[in-house]
Amino acid sequence: MNNPQNSPGRRLGLALFWVYVALYAGFMAVVLFRPDLLSLRPFGGVNLAIAYGMGLIAAAFGLSLLSLFFRADH
Amino acid sequence: MLYETSPLALAIFAAFVGGVIGLSFYLGRKGQSAQAYYAAHGEVHWFVNGIAFAGDYLSAASFLGICGMIAFHGYDGFLYSIGFLAGWIVALFVIAEPIKALGRFTFADALDSRFNSRGIKLAVAISTLVVSVFYLIPQMVGAGDLIVPLLGLPHWVGVVLVGVAVTLIVVTAGMVSTTWVQFIKGSLLVFFCGVLAALILDRGLVVNAGRPGEENLAPQTRTVTRDGTVLVDGAPQSRDHDLRPVGTIRALPERYAGKTSTGPLRPLEYLAALEDSTIVTWAPTKRVDEAGVHTTYAPVERRGVDLLKPGGYFKGLTTGKLADRLDFASLMLALFCGTASLPHILIRYYTVKDAAAARKSTVVGIAAIGAFYVLTLYLGLGAMTSGALDPTSSNMAAPLLAKSFSTTLFAIISAIAFTTVLGTVSGLIMAGSGAVAHDLVENVLGVRMTDHEKVRCGKLAAVGLGVVAMALGILFRSFNVSFLVGWAFNIAASANLPALVMLLFWPRTTKQGIIAAVTVGMLASLAWILLSADTFEKVYGISRDLSPVPFSQPGLVTIPLGFLVLVGVSLLSPPAERSAPRGRGSR
Numbered sequence: 001m002n003n004p005q006n007s008p009g010r011r012l013g014l015a016l017f018w019v020y021v022a023l024y025a026g027f028m029a030v031v032l033f034r035p036d037l038l039s040l041r042p043f044g045g046v047n048l049a050i051a052y053g054m055g056l057i058a059a060a061f062g063l064s065l066l067s068l069f070f071r072a073d074h
Numbered sequence: 075m076l077y078e079t080s081p082l083a084l085a086i087f088a089a090f091v092g093g094v095i096g097l098s099f100y101l102g103r104k105g106q107s108a109q110a111y112y113a114a115h116g117e118v119h120w121f122v123n124g125i126a127f128a129g130d131y132l133s134a135a136s137f138l139g140i141c142g143m144i145a146f147h148g149y150d151g152f153l154y155s156i157g158f159l160a161g162w163i164v165a166l167f168v169i170a171e172p173i174k175a176l177g178r179f180t181f182a183d184a185l186d187s188r189f190n191s192r193g194i195k196l197a198v199a200i201s202t203l204v205v206s207v208f209y210l211i212p213q214m215v216g217a218g219d220l221i222v223p224l225l226g227l228p229h230w231v232g233v234v235l236v237g238v239a240v241t242l243i244v245v246t247a248g249m250v251s252t253t254w255v256q257f258i259k260g261s262l263l264v265f266f267c268g269v270l271a272a273l274i275l276d277r278g279l280v281v282n283a284g285r286p287g288e289e290n291l292a293p294q295t296r297t298v299t300r301d302g303t304v305l306v307d308g309a310p311q312s313r314d315h316d317l318r319p320v321g322t323i324r325a326l327p328e329r330y331a332g333k334t335s336t337g338p339l340r341p342l343e344y345l346a347a348l349e350d351s352t353i354v355t356w357a358p359t360k361r362v363d364e365a366g367v368h369t370t371y372a373p374v375e376r377r378g379v380d381l382l383k384p385g386g387y388f389k390g391l392t393t394g395k396l397a398d399r400l401d402f403a404s405l406m407l408a409l410f411c412g413t414a415s416l417p418h419i420l421i422r423y424y425t426v427k428d429a430a431a432a433r434k435s436t437v438v439g440i441a442a443i444g445a446f447y448v449l450t451l452y453l454g455l456g457a458m459t460s461g462a463l464d465p466t467s468s469n470m471a472a473p474l475l476a477k478s479f480s481t482t483l484f485a486i487i488s489a490i491a492f493t494t495v496l497g498t499v500s501g502l503i504m505a506g507s508g509a510v511a512h513d514l515v516e517n518v519l520g521v522r523m524t525d526h527e528k529v530r531c532g533k534l535a536a537v538g539l540g541v542v543a544m545a546l547g548i549l550f551r552s553f554n555v556s557f558l559v560g561w562a563f564n565i566a567a568s569a570n571l572p573a574l575v576m577l578l579f580w581p582r583t584t585k586q587g588i589i590a591a592v593t594v595g596m597l598a599s600l601a602w603i604l605l606s607a608d609t610f611e612k613v614y615g616i617s618r619d620l621s622p623v624p625f626s627q628p629g630l631v632t633i634p635l636g637f638l639v640l641v642g643v644s645l646l647s648p649p650a651e652r653s654a655p656r657g658r659g660s661r
Contacts, residue, residue, distance in 0.1 A: 010171070017167035024160050028406055031153075031384050032399050035391055038383045045346035049149055049383045050451075053156050057444045060159055064166055064437045071433065 009071045016063045023059055027052050075317050075464040079226030083485035087225070090489045091235075094255045094496060095242050101254065102246035108528040111248030112179040112508050113424040120431040122257050124438020127422055129256030131158075131413070131439070132263055132446055133209075133498035134216025134469075137491055139559065140447075141475070142468030144454020145321065146355065148381030150388050151454055154560075155447035157406050161413025161563075162443065164571075166436040169414040171429040172578050179424060180508040181417045182517070185573055185592075189585040192518050197592040199513035201569040202417040204596055206506040207542065209416070209562035210499060214547020217495040219469040220488055233547035236492070240499040241540035244507065245533040249425060252500045259497035262490050264442050267449040270472075270487065273479050274456035275344055278336035279351060283322045283461025283478075290318060291354065291373045296466065299366040317371070319474070321463035324375055325352040341452070348455055349378040355458065356465045371465040381458075401625035405560050408629030412563030415570035418498075418505035503539050510535035561603050564629045569596035572636030580644075587644030595636035602628030 030037055030052070038049035046054075109115055118126070136158065143151030177184035182198035214233045221232025243251050282290065294317050297305040304311040311317075327350035330336055336347055354373045361368045385391040390398015413419060423432045457463060457475035464470050473491060477484035511531040515521050523531060572595060573588045603609060606626035607618035 013167040017163060020160070020163045020167075024410060027156070028403060031391065032403060035384060039379060045342045047349060047379070047382060050152075050345055053149075053152055053451075054448065056156050057159055057447055060163055061440055061444050063163070064440045067167065068434065068437050071430075 012070055013067055016067050020059060020063055023056060027056060075319070075466065076311065076313055077222060077226060078313070080481055080485055082482060083488055084225055086485045087489040087492060090493050091239055091496070094251075094258065094493065095239060095246075097254060097258075098243045098246040098251035101251045106248065106529050108179070108512075108525050108532075110250060111529045111532055112504075112512065113421075114249040114253050116425060116427055118253055118425040120426055120435040121438055122253065123422060123426050123431070123435035125260040125442055126253045126256040126425075127260075127419070127435060127439030128264065128442035128446065129258070129260030129494075129497040130418060130422060130501040131443060131498075132260065132494065133559065134213045134491070134495050136446070136450070137263065137267075137494050138216045138219065138469045138472060139212065140450045141454045141457060141472040142470070143387060144451065145457035145463055145471035145475075146468045147386035148458070149383055150386045152447075152451050153384060153388070153406070154409065155450050157409025158413065159440070159444050159447050160410045162436065162440045164411065165414040165419065166433065166440065168578070169420070169574065170423060170432045170436050173420055173574075174423045174426070174429050174432040177420075177424055179421070179512050180505075181420045181570065182509065182513040184420070185577060185588055186585075188577070189588070191585040191589070193589045194585055194592075195513045195517045197589045197596075198570075198573075199509040199518065201565075201592050201596045202509035202513070203506055204600065205415075205417055205562055205566045205569070206502045206509070206539070207546065208565055209418070209559065210502050210539075210543040211546045211550045212559050212562075213495050213499045213502070214543050215550055216469060217492065217499075218547055218551060219467060220473065220492050220495070222470075229551055230548045233544050236495050236499060237540045237544035237547070240496055240503055240543075241537055243496065243500045244503045244536040244540075248507075248529070248532065249421075249504055252497075252504050253422075253425060255493075255500055256497040259490070259493045260442060263494055264446050264449075266486060266490055267446060267453060270456070270476060270479075270483070271449045271452040273483075274452050274475075275341060276338045277456075277479075278339045278344070279323050279326060279347055279459060280336075281323050281326060281334040283459070284334075285322075285461060290320075290322070290461075293370055293372040294318060294465070295368055295370045297366050297368045300364075317465060319462045320354070320356045320371070320373070320465050321458050322354050322461045323351050323459045324354050327351055344452070345382070345455075348459070349382050351378045351459075352376070353378055353381060353459060355381075356463075358465065369466075397625045400630060401627050404564075404625060404627035404630035407633060408560065408564040408567045408627060411567035411571045411629065411633055415566040415574065416562075417509070417566075417570070418501040421505055421508060422501070499543065503536050503543070506539040507532045507536040510538075560627065564603065564627060564632070565596060565599045567629055568599035568632035568636050569593075571633065572640050576637065576640050576644075580641075582644055583640065584644040584647035586647040587640040587642075590643040591636045591640035594639045595632055598635055599628045599632040602632060 040048050043051055140151045140154050173184050176187040182195045185198050186194040217236035218229035218232040221227050295307055306317055309315050353376050355376055356371045357374050358369050358371050388402045426432050426435055453472055457471040460475050460478040462474040462478035473488045476487035515531055569592050572591045576583045602623055605623050607621035608626040610616050610621045611618040
């Protein structure tokens with residue numbers, strides 16, 4: 001029987017999902033266990049707390065666009 | 075604080091509410107079937123649906139609660155933004171397409187698509203109602219908070235106004251009118267928050283909000299006497315003798331030495347300058363004696379660098395107590411898992427024609443919602459330093475920030491915030507109405523109804539839910555709305571997500587497993603919340619030390635519990651009860 005969860009599009013979606021989970025879990029790990037790192041300013045102006053937070057929002061949009069692009073391809 | 079009623083605000087507000095109700099009546103005249111009432115014929119364009127997702131999701135908690143939390147506590151409010159948006163990744167990559175393929179009108183349709191089980195319909199309908207009611211509370215509280223400064227009316231009037239307006243919207247044209255109200259609201263909210271953020275950047279940072287002198291930093295005390303009289307610094311509160319608005323920059327970074335203003339700043343420049351500034355926030359301390367309850371608001375000088383990192387609201391992140399850290403982790407897990415489990419979000423997938431449209435509308439939703447959450451950071455920090463904050467109400471931060479620019483903007487932002495509540499509450503009432511009429515009455519009780527009767531039953535349920543929402547909005551007045559929404563996410567994630575995910579990915583899932591997971595997840599998270607230290611302190615008014623649970627947010631325990639229960643019960647169920655991927659229409 002064909003399982004719709006095994007289609008290439010769904011597999012790609014799930015792979016992108018796990019990429020985001022890793023980014024989100026990384027952020028949580030820093031907040032919970034190394035909050036001192038969040039005050040650092042690795043990119044000059046803003047601190048890591050702001051940069052990582054904004055990055056997670058941007059990553060959500062970027063990955064969703066990526067999935068749309070590849071699904072259209074399929 | 076006491077607020078002056080603005081006729082302009084009143085006019086804009088009346089135009090907004092009158093407009094959306096008029097639109098609803100217009101759409102309602104076009105004739106209604108059950109398919110139209112519950113799913114807008116399944117013909118909504120994906121872009122409209124995507125913005126309507128934003129209108130549905132960006133609730134009072136997002137707009138009023140997060141801005142207020144950032145304004146009062148700094149970065150921690152932004153953590154809610156991050157968690158709320160992250161949940162959409164689960165919705166897009168895991169849930170969107172299957173839920174569209176499996177369901178028809180309600181979330182219960184999807185979970186029951188392979189079983190035809192009354193037990194599943196009953197459990198999921200109850201869980202939908204519980205989640206919707208918990209989500210309704212903060213929306214109604216936010217409505218009441220808005221009405222006080224906007225119209226100068228008591229809090230309860232705002233709650234009743236929203237309740238009546240939303241009930242009218244839902245009963246006139248169901249999902250069709252709800253979709254358009256949410257589309258209009260989503261568009262306006264993101265656009266005007268962008269305008270407000272642009273004004274904040276253009277103003278830059280200004281020492282003492284441009285006011286001369288140091289007298290504004292004197293502590294101020296609000297007393298509520300035994301007979302209910304409100305005193306400010308010992309004298310009766312009046313428009314001439316009221317609490318002063320607060321929240322200012324004390325000192326700018328060294329690079330602006332000798333200046334009282336930075337002038338216009340670019341987005342990242344603004345955050346960097348704020349990080350290097352000294353800011354005055356106001357902390358309350360409460361004292362109770364024979365005269366009444368005294369709350370003293372005193373200024374606290376804080377470095378920007380401390381306000382722009384976690385720990386201002388979630389104190390456990392800095393004290394290092396394990397229970398506090400677990401509480402925070404639990405909340406962030408619930409926000410991540412909760413979005414894709416919210417019934418009022420899930421039913422929006424039935425309003426588009428196919429899985430591709432469901433996917434595209436989710437991406438549009440993520441774009442609009444993500445943009446909005448970036449703006450909340452600027453709105454919250456702008457409010458923190460605007461000199462316009464009401465020290466007694468964090469929920470009023472965004473409208474009062476707008477007021478610091480102009481009364482017209484205040485009127486527009488307040489009216490949009492009010493419309494925000496209308497959009498979200500109408501979605502929640504729709505979800506609850508479907509759960510009662512379609513799941514409980516039709517499918518569980520087996521009442522046979524004509525198409526017309528199904529719609530009428532849904533409308534009656536909507537009226538009932540509207541009344542419940544009004545009562546709860548008045549009862550829970552003093553809560554921060556973001557805090558309350560955290561509860562709704564916990565219950566949704568614990569009750570619904572395990573069943574939904576396992577149904578999609580584990581063929582051995584049985585109907586008994588789903589019923590048990592939904593029931594246990596819902597009851598466990600609900601019981602945990604009712605026994606939590608936060609509830610003891612803020613609802614029951616007793617010491618938080620008496621709470622028997624180690625931390626307040628249940629998700630860290632109850633979400634895995636839902637998965638475990640589902641697996642355990644499914645393995646113990648007869649193999650014949652297992653799910654087979656048959657899809658929609660197999661009921």
